[in-house]
Amino acid sequence: MKRLRVKVCGMRDGANISAIGELMPDYMGFIFVPSSPRYVGETIAAEAQALPSSVTRVGVFRDTPLNQLREIVELNELGGAQLHGDEDDGYIQELRKTLPNLLIVKAIKVGSREDIATVSERTKLPDLYLLDSGGGGTGLPFEWDWVAAYTASVPFLLAGGIAPSNVDKALQVARIHPACVGIDINSRFETSPGIKNVEDIREALQKVTI
Numbered sequence: 001m002k003r004l005r006v007k008v009c010g011m012r013d014g015a016n017i018s019a020i021g022e023l024m025p026d027y028m029g030f031i032f033v034p035s036s037p038r039y040v041g042e043t044i045a046a047e048a049q050a051l052p053s054s055v056t057r058v059g060v061f062r063d064t065p066l067n068q069l070r071e072i073v074e075l076n077e078l079g080g081a082q083l084h085g086d087e088d089d090g091y092i093q094e095l096r097k098t099l100p101n102l103l104i105v106k107a108i109k110v111g112s113r114e115d116i117a118t119v120s121e122r123t124k125l126p127d128l129y130l131l132d133s134g135g136g137g138t139g140l141p142f143e144w145d146w147v148a149a150y151t152a153s154v155p156f157l158l159a160g161g162i163a164p165s166n167v168d169k170a171l172q173v174a175r176i177h178p179a180c181v182g183i184d185i186n187s188r189f190e191t192s193p194g195i196k197n198v199e200d201i202r203e204a205l206q207k208v209t210i
Contacts, residue, residue: 004174004208005182007157008201009060009082010038012194014045019198021051023205026182029082031060032072037193038186044076056103058082066094079103082130092125103127110142110160117149124154130184133160141166144173147180155181163188164200171207183208 009029011017020028028051031038048057056079061069063085073081080103081095092104106126108119110133119129129152133142141161150156162170162185174180187193189200 001175004171004180005157006205006208007058007182007184008189008196009058009159009184009186010036010190010194011048011196012038012040012045014047016195016198017045017047018050020196020201021047021055023198023202024052025055025201025205027056027058027080029058029060029184029186030076030078032064033060033062033084036060042072042075049077056080058103058105060084063087066091066098069095070098073099073102080105082107083126084132089123089125092123096125105130105157107132107159108156109133110146113143113146113149116146117151119150119154119156120152122152124152126154128181129154129156130159131156132184141170144170147173147177150177150179152179155179157182157184159184159186161188162186164204167204167207 005026007027008020008025010031011028030040030044058080059078060082082105084107104126105128107130110131133140156179158174158180162183170183174183189196191197
């Protein structure tokens with residue numbers, strides 16, 4: 001059985017970052033989109049710098065000017081950038097040129113099976129795609145059975161409305177599809193915006209290793 005990765009997104013509180021970091025998710029996401037209730041500002045909490053080296057810090061951006069994104073990445077020593085806007089191939093190419101070691105994740109808004117089927121027609125420039133419902137952060141899942149239509153060569157993370165009540169189903173879908181390398185969890189694992197329920201995430205991570 002393949003080993004799935006887990007990204008815990010929408011972090012901002014120092015103590016909560018430390019507590020989740022001890023659980024060793026693969027990625028921890030920090031949102032740099034001002035309209036988000038999980039917006040961290042220009043800098044992440046100091047506790048994020050003390051995360052284990054195996055936890056990749058990923059900044060989440062939406063149509064951020066490249067110079068600004070680069071400054072935020074360098075200031076916060078981020079290992080990845082997740083793009084949730086209309087960033088095109090030229091944007092991704094320039095980002096890759098200026099930050100060649102950065103993990104680039106491109107979010108795909110999934111509203112239909114066709115949205116997934118056409119991912120194969122997109123660029124292969126990102127390291128990962130992230131399949132999410134709507135514009136992200138909705139707390140609602142799309143029809144996960146649609147991922148059967150995914151035929152792109154770029155691997156993907158499954159996101160959108162994953163909750164303690166349905167994480168078993170999400171993991172089942174992720175394990176079956178050969179291109180799915182893991183899941184992204186956020187709002188449905190929270191006690192309030194930006195504050196994750198440590199025990200719920202601990203249980204989810206234990207299920208990944210079973």
